[in-house]
Amino acid sequence: MGEATRLGARLRKAIQPLQQSEAQRSLTLSLAIGALVGLVIVAFILLTGRLAARMYPAGGSGWRRILVPVAGSLGTGYLLWRFFPFARGSGIPQTKFALFINDGRILFRTVFGKFFCCSASLASGIALGREGPAVQIGAGLASVIARNAGMSKEQVKALVPVGCSAALAAAFNTPIAAVLFSLEEIMGDLHAPVLGAAVLSSATSWMVLHLVLGDNPLFHVPAYRLVHPAEFAAYAVLGVAGGLGSVAFVKLLLHLRQMFKGFPRWSVWFQPVAGGLTVGLFGYFAPDVMGVGYNYVDKILNGDVVLKLAFLLAILKIIATAVAYSSGNAGGIFGPSLFIGATIGASVGGVAHRLFPDYTAGPGAYALVGMGTAFAGIVRVPLTSVIMIFEMTRDYTIIVPLMISNLIAFLISYKLQRAPIYEALAQQDGVHLPSAETRAQAGRMRVNQAMRPVAAGSPEAMELLTGPNGGVPPHVHPDHPLSLALERMGSSGRNALPVVSRADVRQLLGVVRLDDVLRAFGVNRPAEARESTGLS
Amino acid sequence: MKRRFSKSSFARTFSLTLAAIAVVASADVFLAKAERAANQQEAARFFANGQKLLRKGENAQAVEQFRSALSLDRDNPDDQLALGQALFAAGRLNDARAALETLLEENSFSGPGNLAMARVLVKQDAVNQATFYYHRAIYGEWKENAGSNPVSVRLELAGLLSRQISKAEDLKAQNLRESLLAELLPLEDEAPGDPATRKQLGWWFLAAGSPNRAATVFRMVLHELPGDAEAYAGMGQAEFAEGNYGVARADFQMAVRLRPGDWDSENRLKECERVLELNPRQVGLSAEQETARSRKLLEAVLDDLRQCIGPSPAAPAQDLIAQDLIETAERNLKRPATSAANIEIAERLWQMRKASCGAALTAAEEPLELVLAKLAQ
Numbered sequence: 003m004g005e006a007t008r009l010g011a012r013l014r015k016a017i018q019p020l021q022q023s024e025a026q027r028s029l030t031l032s033l034a035i036g037a038l039v040g041l042v043i044v045a046f047i048l049l050t051g052r053l054a055a056r057m058y059p060a061g062g063s064g065w066r067r068i069l070v071p072v073a074g075s076l077g078t079g080y081l082l083w084r085f086f087p088f089a090r091g092s093g094i095p096q097t098k099f100a101l102f103i104n105d106g107r108i109l110f111r112t113v114f115g116k117f118f119c120c121s122a123s124l125a126s127g128i129a130l131g132r133e134g135p136a137v138q139i140g141a142g143l144a145s146v147i148a149r150n151a152g153m154s155k156e157q158v159k160a161l162v163p164v165g166c167s168a169a170l171a172a173a174f175n176t177p178i179a180a181v182l183f184s185l186e187e188i189m190g191d192l193h194a195p196v197l198g199a200a201v202l203s204s205a206t207s208w209m210v211l212h213l214v215l216g217d218n219p220l221f222h223v224p225a226y227r228l229v230h231p232a233e234f235a236a237y238a239v240l241g242v243a244g245g246l247g248s249v250a251f252v253k254l255l256l257h258l259r260q261m262f263k264g265f266p267r268w269s270v271w272f273q274p275v276a277g278g279l280t281v282g283l284f285g286y287f288a289p290d291v292m293g294v295g296y297n298y299v300d301k302i303l304n305g306d307v308v309l310k311l312a313f314l315l316a317i318l319k320i321i322a323t324a325v326a327y328s329s330g331n332a333g334g335i336f337g338p339s340l341f342i343g344a345t346i347g348a349s350v351g352g353v354a355h356r357l358f359p360d361y362t363a364g365p366g367a368y369a370l371v372g373m374g375t376a377f378a379g380i381v382r383v384p385l386t387s388v389i390m391i392f393e394m395t396r397d398y399t400i401i402v403p404l405m406i407s408n409l410i411a412f413l414i415s416y417k418l419q420r421a422p423i424y425e426a427l428a429q430q431d432g433v434h435l436p437s438a439e440t441r442a443q444a445g446r447m448r449v450n451q452a453m454r455p456v457a458a459g460s461p462e463a464m465e466l467l468t469g470p471n472g473g474v475p476p477h478v479h480p481d482h483p484l485s486l487a488l489e490r491m492g493s494s495g496r497n498a499l500p501v502v503s504r505a506d507v508r509q510l511l512g513v514v515r516l517d518d519v520l521r522a523f524g525v526n527r528p529a530e531a532r533e534s535t536g537l538s
Numbered sequence: 539m540k541r542r543f544s545k546s547s548f549a550r551t552f553s554l555t556l557a558a559i560a561v562v563a564s565a566d567v568f569l570a571k572a573e574r575a576a577n578q579q580e581a582a583r584f585f586a587n588g589q590k591l592l593r594k595g596e597n598a599q600a601v602e603q604f605r606s607a608l609s610l611d612r613d614n615p616d617d618q619l620a621l622g623q624a625l626f627a628a629g630r631l632n633d634a635r636a637a638l639e640t641l642l643e644e645n646s647f648s649g650p651g652n653l654a655m656a657r658v659l660v661k662q663d664a665v666n667q668a669t670f671y672y673h674r675a676i677y678g679e680w681k682e683n684a685g686s687n688p689v690s691v692r693l694e695l696a697g698l699l700s701r702q703i704s705k706a707e708d709l710k711a712q713n714l715r716e717s718l719l720a721e722l723l724p725l726e727d728e729a730p731g732d733p734a735t736r737k738q739l740g741w742w743f744l745a746a747g748s749p750n751r752a753a754t755v756f757r758m759v760l761h762e763l764p765g766d767a768e769a770y771a772g773m774g775q776a777e778f779a780e781g782n783y784g785v786a787r788a789d790f791q792m793a794v795r796l797r798p799g800d801w802d803s804e805n806r807l808k809e810c811e812r813v814l815e816l817n818p819r820q821v822g823l824s825a826e827q828e829t830a831r832s833r834k835l836l837e838a839v840l841d842d843l844r845q846c847i848g849p850s851p852a853a854p855a856q857d858l859i860a861q862d863l864i865e866t867a868e869r870n871l872k873r874p875a876t877s878a879a880n881i882e883i884a885e886r887l888w889q890m891r892k893a894s895c896g897a898a899l900t901a902a903e904e905p906l907e908l909v910l911a912k913l914a915q
Contacts, residue, residue: 027548034555041562048569055576060583151551214566218612224636297609305633306605 028157032199035147035161036168036206039140043172043207044214046117046136053125054293067127067289068282074126075278075331078119082332083271086115091327092130092334093138095428097166098188098435106145106159113142120332127292129281129322133173134334137188140169160196163188167200168207175220177208179390186383187424220296220394223303226367227399233362236354237403240347240368241375241410247346248339248379248411249418251320255335256426259328263430270330277326284318291318295341299373302348305366309352312365316345335423339380340373347372370395371404379411382422449487450480452518453501456510463510466500477502480511484522487514581611588620597628615641615648622654626661634658649678653691665702669695669717689728693735696721700745719746726751733759733766740772749779767797774806781912783813784820812905818877819913825877832880833870838906839884839891840867846895863887881913 057070082090089112100108120135144165148158163184170180181200185191228234262273285292288311302312323338351368370391377387391404421429428435456463469475476494478487478501490499497516503509588603604621611617618641625634638655641648656671672695680687699718703711722742729735736759743752753776759769774789790807794800814820816838818831843864867883888910899907 030552031555034552034559038555038559038562041559041566044566045562045569048566048573051573052569052576060580147551147555150547150554152547210563214563214570216613222612222640224640300609301605304605 024154024157027151027153028160028199029202031144031147031151031153031161032164032203033206035140035144035165036203037210038147039143039165039168039203040172040207040210041214042117042139042143043136043169044211046121046139047132047173050121050125050132053121054127057125058127064286067285067292068279071127071278071282071285071292072275073278074123075128075274075326075329076272078123078126078332079274079330080271081119082115082274082330086112086119088112089115089119089138089332090330091332091427092134092336092424093136093141094134094187094334094336095424095431095433095435097138097141097162098424099428099433100141100145101159101162101188102435103433105155106162107149108138108142108145108162110142110146113139113146116142116332123332124293126278127281127285128277128326128331128333129284129291129293129295129319129338130326130331130333131294131335131337131339132333133170133336135332136169136173137166137334140165140167140172141188144168160199163196164199164203167204171204171207172211174390175208175211175218176390176393177204179386179393180204180207182386182389183383186386187381219396221300221303223370223395223397224305224366225397225399226363226370226395228403229363230361232358233354234403234406236350236358236362236368237371237407238410239354240350240372241407242414243346243350244343244372244375244407245379245411245414245418247316247320247342248376248415251324251339251342251376252380252415252419252423252426254320255324255328255423256430258324259427259430262328262330273329274326274331275329277322277329277331280325281322284322288315288318290315291322294337295319296337299341299344299369302344302369303366305364307348307352307365307369309349309356309365312345312348312352312369316342316349319345335380336377339376342380343373343376344369345372346376367400370400371407374404375407375411378408379415380423382412382415384408384412447484447522448480449478449482449484449501449514452484452487452522453480453512453514454518456500456513458510462513463500466498466513467508467510474507475500477507478514479504484514484519487519488516491516491519577610578614581607581614581617584610585617585620588624592620592624592627595627597624600624601628601630613644615645615651618644619648619651619654622651622658626654626658631658631662635662645679646674647679649675649680649687649691651675652678653694656695660698665698668698672698686730689725689730692721692725693729693738696725696742697738700742703745715745715747718742719748722746722748722751726755733763733769737766737768737772740769740776744772744775744779749776752776753780765796767793767800767803770796771800771803771806774803774810778806778810781908781915783810783817783908786810787814809905813908816905816909817912818881829874829877829880832877832884835906835909836867836870836880836884836887839887839910840864842903842906843887843891843894846891863890885910885914 057074058066088096088109093116096112097108100106116135116138120132124130124132141162142165144161145158148161153161166184166188167177167180170183171177174180181197181204184200185197189196262276265273281292290298290311298315301307319338319342323335323342326333327335347368347370348365350372351362351365354362354368355364374387374391377390378384381387387408388401388404392398392401419426425435456466467475476490476496476499478490478499480501481504487499491497498513500510501512501514503511584603584607588600588607591597591600591603601621601624604617604624608614608617608621618637622634622637622641625631625637635655635658638651638658641651642655645651652671652675656668656675659665659668659671672691675691676688676695678688696718699714699721703714703718706714722739725739729739736755740752740755740759743749743755753773756769756773756776759766760773763769770789770793774786774793777783777789778786787807787810790803790810793803794807797803816831816835818828818835820831823831863883863886867887870880870883888906
């Protein structure tokens, strides 16, 4: 007992210098979160693998492929309904919900439920992915640790994406893409101030993954290259196919989910069986459609493709994943989107290679690019998808075709399905989360759009240019975002700010008023509120 | 309301997190070990199935099995090698090459890996590259039979080079002969001492242009197996190449006697006899016999030249010289001339024949070339 007390005292002394300021504490926690989340995600992957091996022993009967997913979806469906209602689905919209609406609060119970229910669900062969759940587990652990460590709400919110990065780095073995995904998709802001902490936790998690599992990339991909410049046309076709496939998948998933939501509430606990049964029936005839499917992806990336089978699997996976997800099974769409992309890519590549064998690479190269294409089309994070494929292959030569295909898929997907999938899923639940697109739109509104002219030398101009104690007054420039004008109005206690030249702050270009800013954002204030507007 | 930060709750949470890290790390290590063991077991099963299928000649199915084994046990070089070999057996040479490249990236010293790669390259007609990989296999690492495998590989390489010599043009053939000889010299000591291997070495020495070494090897074989027709045939060829036509004739006679119907030895015997019959300087001939043979040689050369250039020489510039030489030869044949004079005219006519008709010789012309070459020495 005495020994334990002494050890505790020593530990407290050792971490004393690490908790002097909130930034230090945050950094210390980022490291700890990175290590813990990395280890938990490794455990999640390994446990799922072990469970799957038990459920599908070598030489097992084909009927298992129907019975096990049905039993798995029934069991986990009940547990999710009864004990872990927030652990349903992917985990990414739930994480965003917690981050933007719930001050980063995710319960340990949800983390626990997500871990075990998803593990059981994926092991039983449900055609969903492990990355989304991993993100929620990582975010949840970060939230639990930050809250228990007594961090402020802002710091808890800042540490949630840190947990996401660590989780994705371990789940997908792509530390840079993990950071980008957290910023691009979870935060919706590539310039978020949590970048440093996210990088730190991602790197720590990745190191942990390598310590435990060794340096094994998720996919072993041969070095592919562009065979002929004319091959860009084939990659463009792949972009179109990937974009259309993505839209088909997203629309089907959203439609089915809306349909399942329309069923009576008491049926919620066994709705996942619909997914289990669909996967089981498909899996009976085409076992590769089951589970995450990375083994099959690895095969086709290595050029081991039967064209008709790849095309059939693309269709089956789109349906199986859409039904499994929309019926409420636990698991994500991150992994399936890569599978769908790889099979679409292999199909397009197979046809191209048959038609123009001297000008095109084998189907494996197209499968690789297809993965990024579908990811860009479904999740709509084009930058992450490019970096992710680059990290997976560690090969630069395929990047240019990948960028072209991604862009085309992204544009088609944007045109035909406005809301990105995670945003659309949240909207179905009545939650409106900020997306990168809406943020970018808000960020694009500038002061000059709301600015009014002021006559130089007029009393109003003189008043605007008078600062406290004769100094420079609070002001904005025409190219500043309108949000900054609002911020400065708030901090200075003024309802109007001078818009001055960047070359000379004494040169008045106009005035921006609170009413004009609000109007630019589409808000109409009542008359009495407007009356009080003026300099204060 | 802003939450107050408490140092003790931070320390407690941090300590708990560290404890959780330790616990989860232990669980991970345990799970990873279990996973690795299960994967290796499953991979071994796929590997064994693959080997069975490969032996049955069901190569495409074997490829599938080895791929599955490899997906479970990615760092296993045996699975990677077996995949490369199965792809090679299935005729998928590019895929086999890619699989073996992956293996050799991990371990460039792998003896079996380099050998498999060499075989793929031979099939792809990339003999120079294949030779490079054969050498890496010879000096590479072998888990099993580290003593005998490099020798087998060198024997395989020697076989390849000797086959290439027969297909190659002159200059390339000369390079290949030198390469073959470089492989054969260590094999003289290293190769197994069984007569079959020794005889093979003897033939390769002949192909490499080293008849004296070939003769030594065949002689050793004959010491062990005095009634071996093939060794006599080889011995005959070695002696023939050395210009010892009398000894060669005796060897070919033995070969034919021991193995009737050996057409090659019979033809070689005829060639020997023809050479001996034309050689005026053969030891033990009387002066008359020497003169008679020199006339016969001159006659044969003149006939050959006439057949080759036709009734009149083609090139006008050489017309007169040729005419003059032919007339001299005809005169010598009509009246008694010394053997030295006959031989000199025969040699000059033979040079002219080569200049006018090219260096290529028919089988019937070869004895003439051999005799005149020997006389020139």
